[in-house]
Amino acid sequence: MLNSLRSIVQEVNAARDMKSALVIIVTRVKQAMKTQVCSVYLRDAQGDYVLMATDGLNASAVGQVRLAAGEGLVGRVVVREEPINLEHAEAHPSYQYFPETGEERYSSFLGVPIIHHRKVLGVLVVQQIEQRRFDEGEEAFLVTMSAQLAGVIAHAEATGVVVAPGEKATQAKFAGVSGAPGVAVGQAVIISPLADLRSVPYQACKDVDEELAFFHRSLAAVREDIKSLGSQLKSRINREEQALFDAYLAMLDDASLGGEVSERIRKGAVAAYAWSEVILEHESIFNSMSDPYLRERAADLRDLGRRVLAYLQESNQKTRIYPDKTVLIGEELTASMLGEVPKEKLVGLVSVLGSSNSHVAILARAMDIPTVMGAVDLPFTQLEGRQVIVDGYKGNVYSDPSDNLLKQYEAIELEEQAIVKGLEALKDLPCETLDHYRLPLFVNTGLMADVVRSLERGAEGVGLYRTEVPFLLRDRFPSEEEQRAIYREQLGAFAPHMVTMRTLDIGGDKALPYFPIEEDNPFLGWRGIRVTLDHPEIFLSQIRAMIKASEGLDNLRILLPMITNVHEVDASKALIHRVYSELVEEGYSVKVPQIGAMVEVPAAVYQARELSKKVDFLSVGSNDLTQYLLAVDRNNVQVAGLYQAYHPAVLQALQHVVDAGHAEQVSVSICGELAGDPGAAILLMAMGYDVLSMSATNLPKVKSVIRNITLVQAKELLAEVMQMAYAEQIQARVNRALREAGVTRLMRTAVTDEAS
Structure with missing residues (x-):
């Protein structure tokens, strides 16, 4: 059995x-x-x-x-x-x-x-x-x-396939995770790496005879390659292994795979799709066989399949014409893929793999492109040229939307454009409540593209600069001088405002291609400060670059990620002060930067007061803190519904941290996604957070909310929701408060429709 x-x-x-x-x-x-x-x-x-x-x-x-x-x-x-x-x-x-x-x-x-x-x-x-x-x-x-x-x-x-026979499949909804907020309506363009059998998009063949001739030319080219390879290895492999090359050649005959593919081309599919479909079907047959030897032949079939597919794709490569509203979809999007689409035509992104912390998601947020990541159920190879909706708020993708759904989302697009235009007037106004309580709003950055948008929207400083982004963009560790130049650009752009630079935060779902970290449970593994303290050469080089970059500006703050105990702060501070002393000896006119600890694990919540005695400021990373408190992987679609930022336990932890920090007279900021949620911003202000740091996109929205409410009202709301036991109940009460404040236009998180 x-x-x-x-x-x-x-x-x-x-x-x-x-x-x-x-x-x-x-x-x-x-x-x-x-x-x-x-x-x-x-x-x-x-x-x-x-x-x-x-x-x-x-x-x-x-x-x-x-x-x-x-x-x-x-x-x-x-x-x-x-x-x-x-x-x-x-x-x-x-x-x-x-x-x-x-x-x-x-x-x-x-x-x-x-x-x-x-x-x-x-x-x-x-x-x-x-x-x-x-x-x-x-x-x-x-x-x-x-x-x-x-x-x-x-x-x-x-995928909308489960319908009774004879019924017509209509719109389909696919769940992922939010990569970048916003909504987009456009035409799907599928992009895939060469020779990936599972990523070939379906396309109709325009000229069957021409496509058949092209297919057979490609087969002939692969036959020559295989014969040449067999000849080169003839003296180095035995007769049994040589038989593999003969088997490859036999499979390419018209009586075998070639014939099946030709038949599918005659039915209307392009050669690349027909070939990938036939290979994958045969591979599944081999994989299901009970004989171990025959199962292993599936690998040989895949190898042959990729060889032919490379010819079919490269030889048939044409200059792609992108529609005016392109939604780029792929199994795993990369930065280079984004670069292929003209900026003015790219309206949305969907990646089957990846998370909200993936490099592409970070780029998308910087570029203000609505994005959905981790849409694992998406049959992306079938969507080429079809109309799709990207809901970057809820992490949903809709294919072939109904007229009703289309109208709703198009209305949201227009509404968002109007909101952005209306909020532009707030740029030079202070973030101040109706009863004159002042709350500074900072931004989270990672690229120079973030800087321009942040300054345009009235940012008062940087609450989180992700230093790992320049590391992700390279195929090696950046040198100290390369880092110094990057950091100087950030510090100079925001001077005299403060810039908070987080030390290298890799691990979890952020692995460098040239420094891979493979673990069974990466979120509970080697990440953040644990990596850099184990590799002081990386940490020291980065700190030297940061402090050298701050010379003459003196607006640098250093933030330590993934802190779980006081020893990690002690060890980090010792290295930072060592670097400072060395730079002074070398003649640099620099100051000791403020040093802060990130509170993003439960251990740091309950040691917040002890940590506050060691640092100049605390900064809460609400994304990871929520994930660890609720034991929910925020990038896992299966449990995405359990990730609740308004969970009572999360709010209680946030209040505990700010109280502990203030008891030791240190400032407490928050730089997670929660800070950019207009409703949550009211609660965080009431809790006493000194600074809210968010994406530049959300800054005007949060400022608008704060300017439409009093601190007294915010504290009354906080006192009320802190007595509630359900996240949904808290969310509903906060939404009511936004309506009462007359800012319902900022409550948009998703459309409510028949597919939701």
């Missing part, structure tokens, strides 16, 4: 579409359990459970049999959310007979729910003529099978 389970799951995962996956499920489960019937019922858009595949019942019943939750035995499995195992199914009070299925012959019934993220997606059923109860082993096998298949079916449901 275990071998059958592995084999079935492997085959289903390799299936190219939902229909073929369902056929594999019912056929293989029926074989494995030696039953007469296996069927799958799936939930449709109306919430009914429809017979979508069967091996044993009448095939004509597929798509015709429909049950509501609670209706029939299948509906009862849905309501109970647990298996139903019967030896006389027809005697059960919930039994409902559907003559079109021909199931009257079958007495034994075992149905198990297919559950994903607490929702019943469907029911997996086996039936048998013999009157008997399925034993514990059989029931356990089917339960395990449904649990394994739930993710695959959920993926298909997300």
Whole structure:
């Protein structure tokens, strides 16, 4: 049974579409359990459970049999959310007979729910003529099978493929994580690295004869390459290994892979897509084989596939014409890919892989481009040229949107443009409440592009300069002089305002390509200050560059990331003072910069007072602090709904930190995403935070909110929400406060629509 389970799951995962996956499920489960019937019922858009595949019942019943939750035995499995195992199914009070299925012959019934993220997606059923109860082993096998298949079916449901036969797939919604705020409506342009078999976008072939000729020319070129390679290695490999090259050549024949691809080209697909589709199908067949030797041949097939695909893509490379509203989509977007699109045409970004801290997401925020990262369910190869919506607030992507949804998002686009224009007048006005309480607003930066936008929007300083960004942009560690020049540019642009430079913060999901950190649990691993204290040569070089860059400006503050104990602060300060002394001896006219500690792990929250005795300021990183307090990976789509910045525990921790810092007379700032949330900014001000630091995009919005409320009102709101036990309750109350302050135009976080 275990071998059958592995084999079935492997085959289903390799299936190219939902229909073929369902056929594999019912056929293989029926074989494995030696039953007469296996069927799958799936939930449709109306919430009914429809017979979508069967091996044993009448095939004509597929798509015709429909049950509501609670209706029939299948509906009862849905309501109970647990298996139903019967030896006389027809005697059960919930039994409902559907003559079109021909199931009257079958007495034994075992149905198990297919559950994903607490929702019943469907029911997996086996039936048998013999009157008997399925034993514990059989029931356990089917339960395990449904649990394994739930993710695959959920993926298909997300892509809008799960519809009853004959129905037309309409708009589909895909969940990811927010990379950069904003919304964009545009045309999908798929970009992928060369020779990546799984990333080839579907395109229709314009001239079949020309495409076939091009395909065969590419095959001929690969044949020559393989023959040449075989000749070069002839003296260095044995006869058995030489046979591999002969096998490659045989697979390229028209009677083998070449013939299958030619047939698909004749049906209308371009050569590159047809080739990748055939190779991936054959690879899945090899992977599902029980013989280890044959399974290993899948690697040979992939190698051959990439060789041919490289020719098909390079030879057919044409100057791409980008539409006026380009939404760039790829499996893993890179900075160089962004650079290929004319700036005025790029309106949105979607990356299947990556997180909100990925380099591309940081660039997107700097460029003010709405972005969604980690959209793992997105069938991106099928979206070329189709209309899509990018919701960078909620991290959602919609393909083929309905007219109604399109109008809603287009209205949001216009509204945002109007808001930005209206807020421009606030640039030179102070961030001050109606009762004259002054709250400085700083910005988070990482690129020089951030600087211009920050100054244009009235930033009063930099609360977080991410020094890892220049490191990410290189293929080696930047030299001390290269760092000094970069830091000087930042410090000079904001002088005389303060610039807070965080020391190198790598690890977690921010790995340098030339300094890889591979760990089973990177967020609890070697990151932040832990890395730089273990490598003092990196830390000392960076501190020297920072302090040298501040000469004559004296507006530098140094921030230490991922602090978990007082010893780390002591060790860091010792190195910083050592560098300062050396620079003074070398003749530099510099001052000792202020030194601060980041509070982003629970340990630092509860040692905030002890840390405050050692540093000049504290800065809360609310993104990581929320993640660690709630034990929720904020870049994981599966648990994204549990990441709640308004969680009562998060608010209590934030209040504790500011109280501890002020008890020791040190200033306390916050530089996480929460600071840029207009509603949260009211609560943070009431808590007593001395500085809020955010992206330049959010600065005018936060300033507008602060200027429309009194400190007294903010403190009353804080006192009220601190008594609440639910994050949703707190969020609703804060939203009401924004409405009462007359700033509802700033509450936009996403559109509410039928797909949400």
